[in-house]
Amino acid sequence: MAGSNTLNITPPRWLLAELSYKCPLQCPYCSNPLDYAKYPQELTTDEWKRVLAEARKMGAVQLGFSGGEPLTRPDLIELVAYARELGYYSNLITSGYGLSEQKIIELKQAGLDHIQVSIQASSQALSDHLAGTESYAHKQQVAQWVKKHGYPMVLCVVIHRQNIHQMADILAMADSLGADYLELANTQYYGWAHINRDALLPTREQFAEAEQIAQAFKEKVAGRMKIYYVVPDYYEDRPKACMNGWGTTFLTIAPDGTALPCHSARELPGLDCPNVKDFSVQQIWHESKAFNFFRGTEWMQEPCRSCDEKHKDFGGCRCQAFLFNGDAASTDPVCSKSAERGKIDAVIASARDAALAAEEKPLVFRNSRNSKLF
Amino acid sequence: MINSEQKLKFSPLHRLQWEEAQQKYVILYPEGMVELNQSSAEILKLCDGNHTLPELVAELEAKFATSGLTTDISNFLTVALQNGWIQYA
Ligand code: SF4
Ligand code: SF4
Numbered sequence: 001m002a003g004s005n006t007l008n009i010t011p012p013r014w015l016l017a018e019l020s021y022k023c024p025l026q027c028p029y030c031s032n033p034l035d036y037a038k039y040p041q042e043l044t045t046d047e048w049k050r051v052l053a054e055a056r057k058m059g060a061v062q063l064g065f066s067g068g069e070p071l072t073r074p075d076l077i078e079l080v081a082y083a084r085e086l087g088y089y090s091n092l093i094t095s096g097y098g099l100s101e102q103k104i105i106e107l108k109q110a111g112l113d114h115i116q117v118s119i120q121a122s123s124q125a126l127s128d129h130l131a132g133t134e135s136y137a138h139k140q141q142v143a144q145w146v147k148k149h150g151y152p153m154v155l156c157v158v159i160h161r162q163n164i165h166q167m168a169d170i171l172a173m174a175d176s177l178g179a180d181y182l183e184l185a186n187t188q189y190y191g192w193a194h195i196n197r198d199a200l201l202p203t204r205e206q207f208a209e210a211e212q213i214a215q216a217f218k219e220k221v222a223g224r225m226k227i228y229y230v231v232p233d234y235y236e237d238r239p240k241a242c243m244n245g246w247g248t249t250f251l252t253i254a255p256d257g258t259a260l261p262c263h264s265a266r267e268l269p270g271l272d273c274p275n276v277k278d279f280s281v282q283q284i285w286h287e288s289k290a291f292n293f294f295r296g297t298e299w300m301q302e303p304c305r306s307c308d309e310k311h312k313d314f315g316g317c318r319c320q321a322f323l324f325n326g327d328a329a330s331t332d333p334v335c336s337k338s339a340e341r342g343k344i345d346a347v348i349a350s351a352r353d354a355a356l357a358a359e360e361k362p363l364v365f366r367n368s369r370n371s372k373l374f
Numbered sequence: 375m376i377n378s379e380q381k382l383k384f385s386p387l388h389r390l391q392w393e394e395a396q397q398k399y400v401i402l403y404p405e406g407m408v409e410l411n412q413s414s415a416e417i418l419k420l421c422d423g424n425h426t427l428p429e430l431v432a433e434l435e436a437k438f439a440t441s442g443l444t445t446d447i448s449n450f451l452t453v454a455l456q457n458g459w460i461q462y463a
Contacts, residue, residue: 011395013407059395062407089389089402113389114404152387154404180387181404223456228405 011059012251023068026132026365029193037371054281066093084111096142116154122169156183160200186232201351239316239332246294383423383463423463
């Protein structure tokens with residue numbers, strides 16, 4: 001491990017436990033790494049329990065069970081019960097595929113706090129197409145059970161060019177399902193979404209129209225449904241404050257035990273992300289090279305280094321800087337102060353051309369066959 | 375405004391919890407957390423389905439041997455109600 005540094009290190013608050021990369025769905029915007037098939041190993045139940053206990057002791061309180069599909073883990077109920085015992089607020093982030101009413105009841109009894117169900121679109125045909133699997137009807141059923149058994153119901157819809165025209169219907173669907181929270185997540189272009197970007201990135205006009213519809217709806221349902229709107233950063237002139245600052249709040253543990261400062265960090269070179277099999281969470285958080293790499297502001301280059309907004313957005317997203325500039329320490333190219341902003345505009349133009357072309361490029365679906373190509 | 379006739383309870387869709395690491399009470403809900411100061415936590419703990427606003431004020435004034443808390447408590451509870459942290463029982 002690299003030597004610890006002198007920064008004032010805040011403890012993790014959010015632990016994302018990616019239990020497994022296995023998933024019955026094949027969403028073409030999945031944020032899992034393209035080459036996930038290379039990492040089939042999964043932590044054992046006891047290893048996960050140790051991770052949960054160590055992170056909780058440091059101060060983590062929000063816990064996401066995610067993946068892939070966390071329901072593929074046969075020990076999910078046991079882990080949920082243990083998380084409850086430790087005092088976590090636990091979230092199950094699921095496609096809902098294969099989730100029965102009985103399991104929803106058992107998870108509740110074990111102490112699960114909420115279930116976030118993702119739906120791909122507001123119509124069966126499109127939703128099933130995007131998921132690469134017939135799943136829409138069951139998801140609707142799952143959403144109703146979640147509500148019936150007293151969980152706060154969080155519906156998540158990832159927005160992109162294939163479904164953005166359904167915005168009004170998506171909102172109506174969330175309302176009729178009685179969602180307490182609706183997450184409208186504009187696609188972030190990493191992992192699978194990155195290779196499918198020409199087919200997924202909406203045009204500026206489509207964004208503007210969809211956002212207007214969502215805003216109007218937000219006012220209509222105020223007090224009844226909370227809406228989280230994840231902004232499409234390509235259309236902004238400042239980057240997102242990625243992860244609320246590197247190594248300040250979020251800790252992701254991949255299925256094989258690799259600890260990541262951000263769930264896409266596996267794509268960044270030179271981090272040597274540590275594994276919980278070799279180190280305690282405490283050591284990883286405080287001493288590892290990966291978690292200290294972009295802590296604070298010392299690592300920044302110009303224009304961030306002398307920018308008065310650097311404590312607001314931390315120079316943007318490291319993964320995006322790497323994807324566009326080949327240098328993870330450079331300024332996020334979304335920023336209008338970056339000399340590389342033109343690259344984002346070129347991508348926007350390219351997706352627009354693809355949108356207007358007579359024939360759309362086919363989507364690359366997220367599955368093991370495709371993953372082995374990377 | 376808070377209806378003084380009705381008893382208040384904490385929302386079943388949120389959780390109020392003491393955090394040892396932070397040495398404070400927090401409200402937890404899907405994908406979020408609010409950190410509370412001491413007095414907010416004291417007020418919310420009494421939103422247990424057994425207290426109306428005046429009852430809650432009386433209890434806190436007695437506990438802290440003070441008076442004139444009605445406006446502050448009522449203002450805070452109005453915000454809490456808007457945020458969905460509490461409900462009428
Ligand atoms: S985004 Fe889709 S494919 Fe990826 S883990 Fe979630 S449900 Fe599975
Ligand atoms: S130059 Fe860097 S710190 Fe300044 S606004 Fe742009 S990304 Fe943020």
